[in-house]
Amino acid sequence: MSEKSPSSLVRMLMVLDFFTEAKPIWSVEDIARKLEVSIPTCYRYMKMLVESGWLTHQSESCYTFGPRILVMDYYVRQSDPVLCASAPLMQELVAKTGFECVLSAFYGDQVLDSHHEKSNGKTFLSYGRGMPRPLFQGGAPKVILAHLPTRKLRKIYDGHAEELKKSGMPEDWNGFRAYYQGIKKQGFYYSAGELESHLGALSVPIEKQGQPGVWGAMSLVAELSRFEVVDFLKMKEMLEGATRSISYNLV
The missing domain is CATH 3.30.450.40 (GAF domain)
Structure with missing residues (x-):
């Protein structure tokens, strides 16, 4: 029996784990390749992550962490x-x-x-x-x-x-x-x-x-x-x- 593929939500959240100190900026092409999804699908993921503040545009098709990360870090420090x-x-x-x-x-x-x-x-x-x-x-x-x-x-x-x-x-x-x-x-x-x-x-x-x-x-x-x-x-x-x-x- 084959293993189930990750859901769209899981795939989208997986994107956040790609960003590291060594690679803080990712292009849509690289993310799509790593997720094994199409470019249009990847753009949809990026759009939702940007709108929610988890990512922000570094350039037209490149992204890095967004302001929501800072907000969540503040909440963690307080709670x-x-x-x-x-x-x-x-x-x-x-x-x-x-x-x-x-x-x-x-x-x-x-x-x-x-x-x-x-x-x-x-x-x-x-x-x-x-x-x-x-x-x-x-x-x-x-x-x-x-x-x-x-x-x-x-x-x-x-x-x-x-x-x-x-x-x-x-x-x-x-x-x-x-x-x-x-x-x-x-x-x-x-x-x-x-x-x-x-x-x-x-x-x-x-x-x-x-x-x-x-x-x-x-x-x-x-x-x-x-x-x-x-x-x-x-x-x-x-x-x-x-x-x-x-x-x-x-x-």
């Missing part, structure tokens, strides 16, 4: 319960430590940063809100993946073989699973120069109360030289205290 519960505590951590604080979460099969509280220092994070993080590098992705149910972790393992191979992580399933079980048991992860050679990140999970999984992860980020002269255990206790408070507020 995301994890972000609303986390932001005040992140500000406190920054004030007490002088480090930067980053909130990250798992969406589909991507780890994204959803909020960043900056310090007065010069940390220069290259990752920002909404930018997908490498799945197998850095503190936040590792503590988040460590708390995934085994079935979801296996799906990540099976679906990202090339990225896994480049990461230096264990490539066999048993070794891969054991690696994350170790992080979960430890309760935190310290990333030393994994994403950016001059930066360290101490990350802990924001656990869900009374159910498996996590809401996300919170990280304190600073230059490696600063981590070398601070009370690491004290920093970890402060971070864990903040994430416990967030977890309780989200019950």
